[in-house]
Amino acid sequence: MPLLSVFEVAPLVDGRQSPAALRVRRGTARLLRDLGFAVVPELxxxxxxxxxxxxxxxxGDVVIVExxxxLADFRADGxxxxxxxxxxxxxxxxxPEVGDVFPRDEGLILTDGYDATIVREAPARRVPAPQRRAMHLRVAQTAARRLHEIEDPQPRHALAV
Structure with missing residues (x-):
């Protein structure tokens, strides 16, 4: 049964993302979802x-996409x-217009905002089990909290009359 919301659901935007970055996020998230990943933005x-x-x-594998x-965005952020x-x-x-200016020892995904493709596979580096568990919990709690906020956007104290 699909989950429906009576509320307008906007992407997680805090004003720092440019329209181009939001396009990249949408296309990349679609690719990851198609590859079987549960995706959480801005974690x-x-x-x-x-x-x-x-x-x-x-x-249980964990991927992060930057x-x-x-090019200026890449150069300004380490x-x-x-x-x-x-x-x-x-x-x-x-x-695609940014090109491949990224480190060769990391993966690369190109997207037009709708479709995306992995141009260079990222090498696998297995994180230790305790770190993996912590990441799984962080993703699960963040996703569940965000879902609850969509279903019930009013804080509890705002409901008191």
């Missing part, structure tokens, strides 16, 4: 950094180095 990691997309696969909408400790595979995702 805060234990290190305090926020990953653009985190996916958990059917076998979205880069331009936080992705911290993500390697939290995932089994790290990908960059971008638009």
């Amino acid at each position: 805060t990691l234990s290190c305090g950094r926020r990953a653009d997309l985190v996916g958990v696969g059917a076998q 979205i880069k909408s331009s 936080k992705w180095q911290h993500y390697k400790r939290a995932c089994d595979r790290l990908y960059f995702a971008t638009l």
Whole structure:
């Protein structure tokens, strides 16, 4: 049975994402979903950094995708180095016009905002079991909390009369 919402459901946008970055996120999330991943955007990691997309696969594998909408975006941001400790595979995702300016030892996904393809597979680096469990819990709790906020967007104290 599909889950329906009577509320307008907008993507998680906090004003930092450009329209191009949101296109990359949509196309990349669709690809990951088609590959069997449950995907959560804008996930805060234990290190305090926020990953653009985190996916958990059917076998428990964890992927992180760092979205880069331009060359300037890539050059200005080095936080992705911290993500390697939290995932089994790290990908960059971008638009075709940005090109392949990314490190060769990381994966690459190209998207037009609708379809996406893995251009370069990310090498597997298995995270230790305790870290994997912590990531699974972080993804599950974040996704469940967001779903609940869609179904019941009013804080409890706002319902009191």
